[in-house]
Amino acid sequence: MTRRDFINGALAGSGSALLTSPAPAQDRNPAWTGYGGVGDYRDANGNTWDVVTSAHQIRDGAFNNAARLKPQDTGEVYDLVAVGGGSAGLGAAYFFHKLSPRPGKCLVLENHAIFGGEAKQNEFVVNGERLIGPQGAWRMVPEPSETSGWMRDLYGDINLLSSSFQYQQWDPSLGDFQFDRGCDFSLLLPPKVESFGYFFKDASGRNAFVRDLWRGKLHQAPLSGGAQRDLEESLFGTRKPKAAEGLTTPELERWLDTMTYRDYLETQMHFDPWVTRMADPLPACIFGLGADGTSALMAYRVRFPGFHGISPGPYDGEITSRYLATHQSFPGGNSNTLRHLCKFLIPDSIAGAPTLDNVHNNPVRLDALDRPENLTRIRPRCTVVRVEHLGQPDQAEFVRVMYLKDSVLYQLRARRVVVASGGWINHHVVRDLPIANADAYKQFHHSSTLVVNVALTNWRFLYKLGITGARWFDGFGYTANIRQQMLIGSYRPKLHPDSPTVLTFYVPFYTPGKTVGEQVLLGRQKLFGTSFGEYERQIREHLADLFAPSGFDASRDVAGIILNRWGHSFAVPEPGFIFGRNGEPPVRETASKSFGRIAFAHSELEGGQYFGGAMIQARRAVLELLAKS
Numbered sequence: 309m310t311r312r313d314f315i316n317g318a319l320a321g322s323g324s325a326l327l328t329s330p331a332p333a334q335d336r337n338p339a340w341t342g343y344g345g346v347g348d349y350r351d352a353n354g355n356t357w358d359v360v361t362s363a364h365q366i367r368d369g370a371f372n373n374a375a376r377l378k379p380q381d382t383g384e385v386y387d388l389v390a391v392g393g394g395s396a397g398l399g400a401a402y403f404f405h406k407l408s409p410r411p412g413k414c415l416v417l418e419n420h421a422i423f424g425g426e427a428k429q430n431e432f433v434v435n436g437e438r439l440i441g442p443q444g445a446w447r448m449v450p451e452p453s454e455t456s457g458w459m460r461d462l463y464g465d466i467n468l469l470s471s472s473f474q475y476q477q478w479d480p481s482l483g484d485f486q487f488d489r490g491c492d493f494s495l496l497l498p499p500k501v502e503s504f505g506y507f508f509k510d511a512s513g514r515n516a517f518v519r520d521l522w523r524g525k526l527h528q529a530p531l532s533g534g535a536q537r538d539l540e541e542s543l544f545g546t547r548k549p550k551a552a553e554g555l556t557t558p559e560l561e562r563w564l565d566t567m568t569y570r571d572y573l574e575t576q577m578h579f580d581p582w583v584t585r586m587a588d589p590l591p592a593c594i595f596g597l598g599a600d601g602t603s604a605l606m607a608y609r610v611r612f613p614g615f616h617g618i619s620p621g622p623y624d625g626e627i628t629s630r631y632l633a634t635h636q637s638f639p640g641g642n643s644n645t646l647r648h649l650c651k652f653l654i655p656d657s658i659a660g661a662p663t664l665d666n667v668h669n670n671p672v673r674l675d676a677l678d679r680p681e682n683l684t685r686i687r688p689r690c691t692v693v694r695v696e697h698l699g700q701p702d703q704a705e706f707v708r709v710m711y712l713k714d715s716v717l718y719q720l721r722a723r724r725v726v727v728a729s730g731g732w733i734n735h736h737v738v739r740d741l742p743i744a745n746a747d748a749y750k751q752f753h754h755s756s757t758l759v760v761n762v763a764l765t766n767w768r769f770l771y772k773l774g775i776t777g778a779r780w781f782d783g784f785g786y787t788a789n790i791r792q793q794m795l796i797g798s799y800r801p802k803l804h805p806d807s808p809t810v811l812t813f814y815v816p817f818y819t820p821g822k823t824v825g826e827q828v829l830l831g832r833q834k835l836f837g838t839s840f841g842e843y844e845r846q847i848r849e850h851l852a853d854l855f856a857p858s859g860f861d862a863s864r865d866v867a868g869i870i871l872n873r874w875g876h877s878f879a880v881p882e883p884g885f886i887f888g889r890n891g892e893p894p895v896r897e898t899a900s901k902s903f904g905r906i907a908f909a910h911s912e913l914e915g916g917q918y919f920g921g922a923m924i925q926a927r928r929a930v931l932e933l934l935a936k937s
Contacts, residue, residue: 342840342871347431348672349643351421354443354759354872359419360836362691362712366736371693371710371717374739379710379719386415388933389709389722391692391737393418394425395445395642395919396909397728398649399926401684402462404724405653407930414684415722417711419691422672423650426877427919429640430870432763434808437801440793441761441810442641443872445919446490462923466648467662473636474795476803485776487792487803490637493777495593495787495814498522498543498586504789505773507780507854515854519774535582542573542583542613549576552618561605565887569607570599570820573614584820587613589786592816595916596755596878601824603883606916639793642919644668650677653684665797689713695725696739701904724933725906728926730754731899731913732876738906745908748898752912753824754876756831760785760813760847763868769860771805784850785815808867813847824882835873844869879912886915900925902932 337357344353355363371377388404390397393416401414422428426444433439463469478485486501493499502520510516510530518528522543526536541547549572552560564572569591573579588598590612595602611619638644647667651658656676660666677686690711697704698721706721727734735741735749767790770776777789790809793801801807817831847869848862879896888894900913907929914921 339841340839342843343868345430345432345868345870347429348422349424349428349430349443349640352424352428353430353870355875356420359691360875362419363733365712366691366693366733374694377694377710377717379717382718382720384415384720385413385706386720386722387412388414388724388726388930389707389720390414390416390726390728391695391709392416392425392728392730392910393420393423393686393688394728395427395646395922396911396926397425397726398423398646398653398686399923400726400728400909400930401653402465402649403927403930404934405684406461406465407927407934409934411683412723415720416684416686417690417692417709418686418688421688422674423677423686423688424643424646426874426917427642427646428872429643430761430810430872431640432761432808432810432868432870434763434765434867437808438799439763439801439808439810440639440799441812441870442491442637442643442759443761444641444757444759444874444877445917446637446641458927459920459923466645466652467664467667468645468648475792476795476801478792478803482771482805483774485771485774487776488635488789489792489794490635490641491789491791491812491814492635493789495590498779503774503776505775505778507778509782515780517773531582532580535580538580538583539586539613542577542579542587542616544616546617547577548618551576561608562887564605564608565603565883565885567604567883568600569602569604569612569614572604572607573599577614579614583613585781588818588820589816592755592818593757593814596753596757596816596880597824597827598816598818598820600820601755601818601827601880601882603881603885605886606881609916637791637794638668639796639799645919647672650686654682654686657686668796669798687713692729692737693717694739695727695737695906697904697906701740701906704904707905723905724937726909726926726929726933727906728909728929730876730910731879734899734908734910740904742901742903744898745901745903748895751895752899753828753880753882755828755878755880756817756835757874757877758785758813758815758817758835758843759872759874760815760843761870761872762788762811762813762847762851762866763870764790764809764811764865765867766806766865767809767811768805769855769858769865772858773855778854780854783853784846785813788813824880828880832875835875840871843871878917881915900928902929905933905936907932 341356344350390400397416401416404414428443430441485503500522505519506521508516508530516530518525570584573584584599591602592598595606608615608619651662651667657673658667659670690713692711694710696708698706698708707725709722710719731749731752732754735746779787788811790811819827819830896913900908909925909929911917911921913925
C-alpha cells in the first residue's frame with residue numbers, strides 16, 4: 309500500500325474530531341494512526357490509537373476500583389515480570405538471565421504490537437526497493453566507551469561486539485557530497501560540511517538558501533552582523549562565562565544545573581537571541597524541550613552551541629575519522645540492537661544463527677515469543693493496568709500484575725517485578741507505590757516528539773541544491789536528512805539521486821516563553837489532536853515550499869509517509885534534574901527507589917534517554933531485587 313493509495317481512500321479529512329469521540333481499544337482508527345508501512349513493525353508505528361486509548365483508560369481511573377474488576381486469572385507464576393518491552397524491559401530480562409544464581413522464568417509484557425519501545429523501525433517498498441527508517445531511538449552501534457565491563461559482555465552475548473559494518477558507496481563522479489550515517493548532522497550540532505543547507509526567511513518572506521553555512525558563508529544569511537558574529541562564536545569561538553572562572557569540573561556542572569540553557573546563552577554568555585533560536589530544537593530533540601526548559605548542564609554534556617572549548621562533548625562540527633567511527637546507525641536505528649537482544653533471550657524468535665544478516669533481514673516470529681517452554685517470554689499487545697503486592701510490600705511473597713489484552717482483563721503473579729515503563733504511567737499503574745516515589749514521579753514533565761519517515765522515489769531535488777540535509781526556522785519541524793545507510797546482507801539500497809530513499813524528520817514540540825508544564829501539555833495536545841491527513845498536508849506543502857524551486861513534485865516524488873507519535877518521549881531534564889533543587893535530592897533518585905518486590909528501570913532516570921542508560925537502570929533494578937531474595 310502506498311501513501312497515494314492510503315490518502316485517496318475515505319480516510320483523508322476525517323480530522324482530529326475523531327479524537328473526541330469514544331472508541332473501543334481495538335479500533336486502530338487509521339485516519340489518526342495512518343499508514344504503518346510493511347514488515348514486522350507495520351502495526352506499531354509509534355503510539356497507535358489502540359495504545360493511546362488503553363493508556364488513557366488507566367489515566368482516567370478505569371481500573372482504580374479493584375473490587376469491581378473481574379480479571380481472568382492465567383494461573384501463571386513468574387520469577388520476574390518486566391512491565392514494558394523496550395530497551396529497559398528487555399534489558400531487565402537479559403540481566404535476570406545473567407545475574408540470577410539459578411534459572412528462572414521471566415515474562416515481558418509489552419503494550420505495542422511488537423517489542424522495542426521507541427527503538428523500532430518503519431519499512432517501505434518503493435519501486436521494488438526495500439527502505440528502512442528509524443521510529444525513534446536511532447544511534448546505537450557499540451562505541452569504544454562501551455567495549456569494557458558488563459557492556460562489553462552484553463554486546464558480546466548479542467553478537468554485536470565484533471561486527472564490522474558496511475555502508476552505501478557514493479560515486480565521487482557525481483560530486484563531492486557528505487552523508488550522515490544517522491541524524492547527527494541535524495540533531496547534535498551544525499555540521500561543517502558542504503552538503504548541508506539552511507533556509508532563512510528574508511524580509512519579504514521568501515526562502516533565502518545558504519549552502520555550507522559554517523565555512524565562510526554565514527554572511528549570506530539575512531541576519532544582523534551581531535547575530536552572525538555570535539552564531540560563529542557560539543559554535544567555534546573561545547568565549548567563556550566569567551562567572552565560571554576558577555570552577556573545577558564538578559563545581560561547573562553543579563553551577564550549570566542551576567539554570568536553563570537559555571539563561572546560560574543569553575545571561576551568562578550574552579549571545580544574541582538568534583543563538584538561542586539556532587540552538588532551541590537541539591535539546592528539544594535530544595532531551596525534550598528547547599533552551600528555556602532544559603538544564604544548561606545537559607547542553608554542556610553534549611557540547612551544544614555556547615560550549616565550544618568548555619565541554620568535553622564529542623563533536624565539534626568537523627567530520628573526522630573518529631566521528632565516522634563513533635557516529636553510526638543501523639538502518640532502523642536501535643531496532644536492530646533490540647532484535648539482537650530478543651534473539652539472545654528467545655533463540656527461535658528470529659530464524660537462523662544470530663548474525664547481523666539474519667537478525668536484520670529475517671522476520672520476527674511473533675508466535676515464538678510467548679511459548680510456555682521459553683525461559684523468557686514476550687507477550688505483545690498487553691497493557692499493564694495494575695501492579696501491587698499481595699500483602700504488605702516488606703512481607704509479601706508475590707506481586708499481582710493485571711493487564712489488558714484484546715479488551716479482556718487478565719492477572720498473574722510474580723516473585724519480582726521490574727517496572728520498565730515510563731514515569732508518566734508508573735505512578736498510575738503501581739497501586740501501592742510509596743508516597744515519596746509517587747510525589748517524585750508527579751514532578752516529572754514528559755514532552756512529545758513526532759518522527760516522520762517520508763519515502764521518496766528519488767532525491768534529485770536535493771542533489772540539484774548540492775545537499776543531503778537541511779535546516780530551516782519556519783514551517784513543519786526544523787530539519788531532515790537522508791542517510792548513508794548501512795548495508796546488511798540482502799538489504800542493499802542504492803545511493804544515487806535517482807534512486808528511492810527515506811527522508812527522516814524529528815519534530816519536537818516546544819513553546820518558548822511558557823512554563824515547562826504548559827509547553828509539554830500544548831505539545832501533547834498538538835501531537836494527539838492532529839489527524840494523519842492534516843500532517844500529510846503540512847509535510848507535502850512544507851517540502852514544496854522549500855524544494856519546489858529545485859524540482860520537487862510531491863505527487864511524483866513522495867511514495868509514502870509514516871508518522872510515529874511519541875506522546876511522552878522524554879522526561880525533561882529541567883534545572884536541578886541531575887543534582888537536585890534547594891538542597892533536596894533529585895527527584896529521579898527518589899522515583900527510582902525500589903520497595904518490596906518491585907523495582908524501577910527506565911532510561912529517563914539517567915537524565916537522558918538512550919540505550920546505555922536503559923541498560924544501566926535495568927541492571928541496577930535486577931540487582932536490587934536479587935539482593936532481597
